[in-house]
Amino acid sequence: xxxxxxxxxxxxxxxxxxxxxxxxxxxxxxxxxxxxxxxxxxxxxxxxxxxxxxxxxxxxxxxxxxxxxxxxxxxxxxxxxxxxxxxxxxxxxxxxxxxxxxxxxxxxxxxxxxxxxxxxxxxxxxxxxxxxxxxxxxxxxxxxxxxxxxxxxxxxxxxxxxxxxxxxxxxxxxxxxxxxxxxxxxxxxxxxxxxxxxxxxxxxxxxxxxxxxxxxxxxxxxxxxxxxxxxxxxxxxxxxxxxxxxxxxxxxxxxxxxxxxx
Amino acid sequence: xxxxxxxxxxxxxxxxxxxxxxxxxxxxxxxxxxxxxxxxxxxxxxxxxxxxxxxxxxxxxxxxxxxxxxxxxxxxxxxxxxxxxxxxxxxxxxxxxxxxxxxxxxxxxxxxxxxxxxxxxxxxxxxxxxxxxxxxxxxxxxxxxxxxxxxxxxxxxxxxxxxxxxxxxxxxxxxxxxxxxxxxxxxxxxxxxxxxxxxxxxxxxxxxxxxxxxxxxxxxxxxxxxxxxxxxxxxxxxxxxxxxxxxxxxxxxxxxxxxxxx
Numbered sequence: 447x448x449x450x451x452x453x454x455x456x457x458x459x460x461x462x463x464x465x466x467x468x469x470x471x472x473x474x475x476x477x478x479x480x481x482x483x484x485x486x487x488x489x490x491x492x493x494x495x496x497x498x499x500x501x502x503x504x505x506x507x508x509x510x511x512x513x514x515x516x517x518x519x520x521x522x523x524x525x526x527x528x529x530x531x532x533x534x535x536x537x538x539x540x541x542x543x544x545x546x547x548x549x550x551x552x553x554x555x556x557x558x559x560x561x562x563x564x565x566x567x568x569x570x571x572x573x574x575x576x577x578x579x580x581x582x583x584x585x586x587x588x589x590x591x592x593x594x595x596x597x598x599x600x601x602x603x604x605x606x607x608x609x610x611x612x613x614x615x616x617x618x619x620x621x622x623x624x625x626x627x628x629x630x631x632x633x634x635x636x637x638x639x640x641x642x643x644x645x646x647x648x649x650x651x652x653x654x655x656x657x658x659x660x661x662x663x664x665x666x667x668x669x670x671x672x673x674x675x676x677x678x679x680x681x682x683x684x685x686x687x688x689x690x691x692x693x694x695x696x697x698x699x700x701x702x703x704x705x706x707x708x
Numbered sequence: 709x710x711x712x713x714x715x716x717x718x719x720x721x722x723x724x725x726x727x728x729x730x731x732x733x734x735x736x737x738x739x740x741x742x743x744x745x746x747x748x749x750x751x752x753x754x755x756x757x758x759x760x761x762x763x764x765x766x767x768x769x770x771x772x773x774x775x776x777x778x779x780x781x782x783x784x785x786x787x788x789x790x791x792x793x794x795x796x797x798x799x800x801x802x803x804x805x806x807x808x809x810x811x812x813x814x815x816x817x818x819x820x821x822x823x824x825x826x827x828x829x830x831x832x833x834x835x836x837x838x839x840x841x842x843x844x845x846x847x848x849x850x851x852x853x854x855x856x857x858x859x860x861x862x863x864x865x866x867x868x869x870x871x872x873x874x875x876x877x878x879x880x881x882x883x884x885x886x887x888x889x890x891x892x893x894x895x896x897x898x899x900x901x902x903x904x905x906x907x908x909x910x911x912x913x914x915x916x917x918x919x920x921x922x923x924x925x926x927x928x929x930x931x932x933x934x935x936x937x938x939x940x941x942x943x944x945x946x947x948x949x950x951x952x953x954x955x956x957x958x959x960x961x962x963x964x965x966x967x968x969x970x
Contacts, residue, residue, distance in 0.1 A: 555905060610921055614920065637870055637871065675865065
């Protein structure tokens with residue numbers, strides 16, 4: 447049985463705890479958080495502690511706290527030569543205190559407090575400094591039924607950047623569509639199936655192949671009418687920039703009616 | 709039994725034909741296309757014609773051709789006082805020839821040739837000029853198990869615009885993430901679960917509530933590092949514009965390190 451100790455009480459830690467609780471071959475030895483009350487509701491399921499001195503021996507310590515706190519928490523650990531991993535997409539592996547064996551166990555997914563998530567669909571990006579630790583981290587991910595990908599620091603930080611485009615920025619486009627439809631007293635529900643289908647499509651074909659719409663087919667009439675419809679300056683700037691981006695990707699010639707020149 | 713005749717051979721017409729074929733209470737009387745060979749493979753399932761003079765009486769004629777051809781095809785119809793609907797999100801209902809009763813039957817979804825789509829999850833936006841036709845159009849949509857929404861022209865064109873943000877523009881963000889990850893020899897599969905979860909999240913909570921990430925939490929350090937990571941000018945411009953858009957939506961104060969001022 448592999449033993450894992452969790453440190454932190456945020457969404458990642460909480461989702462991981464739930465996933466580990468259901469996994470075979472891995473047990474959560476302890477769950478630490480500096481504020482006991484944040485995780486005290488789990489006290490019947492696991493040994494909850496708020497004092498680092500109480501940490502027992504475990505095969506892996508997972509630091510799942512905010513980026514800015516990873517370094518200081520790793521320094522404060524009262525032991526050495528054990529395996530310690532953080533879960534951040536952007537923090538350098540060397541930010542972990544070198545007194546322990548360092549690793550990254552980065553689940554590339556968006557975690558929310560009240561969303562049910564099938565953890566087996568979360569890809570785990572693994573980074574290690576000592577090769578011999580790779581096997582254990584893979585075993586732990588496998589116990590969660592997750593796919594694993596061995597990445598280096600630069601690759602992980604690239605994934606983190608790409609994730610901003612496909613998660614935060616995409617979500618902001620949903621928000622803009624919400625604003626636009628609200629202004630015309632339209633139920634946002636009308637647009638939800640399209641949101642889902644757009645995401646489903648690129649599970650099997652590339653985004654390049656999946657592209658459709660006025661920008662790709664250089665439908666100047668529709669683009670012009672859309673720009674006329676948009677009151678909000680910022681929405682218009684986003685429309686123009688992304689329209690030109692699609693045109694560039696698909697080799698559509700830029701013409702006089704190119705919206706960026708309006 | 710309600711009879712429907714389809715005109716056109718594109719993705720919308722083809723998906724509609726398949727959906728109608730499985731629907732109860734509606735039959736496809738005829739399927740017209742000016743090029744017979746485009747739909748001749750369905751000749752054992754339905755009466756295929758390429759001559760408008762062969763059109764028989766039907767309760768509804770659905771014109772599912774490209775936007776630019778709707779008006780001329782409606783003019784060319786050799787009958788009057790029947791119900792004719794187009795399926796476009798942007799074409800004015802008055803572009804249909806007034807010799808017939810005009811309507812719009814707009815399926816708000818992205819249709820691809822080789823994608824299997826559950827048509828019952830396609831919202832149908834209905835617009836009519838004569839109120840008495842609403843009931844028939846709703847019955848037809850109901851036979852397909854689709855939700856219907858009665859909209860006016862302005863609302864429909866607003867939905868079409870919103871759809872560009874959540875479909876074409878979102879897909880372009882996927883494409884950019886693909887480019888960014890490819891450049892680091894990363895498998896795009898790693899990002900696919902996040903794409904899907906981002907779309908799933910807004911099915912139950914608003915995009916406003918679903919937002920996370922460096923822009924929303926005003927994490928200047930991460931934003932700065934991301935901007936440093938991006939080589940491509942256009943990717944950078946999109947990063948800056950959408951970061952500022954998120955900040956504005958969530959009331960994050962713009963500071964000196966505001967990326968738009970770099």
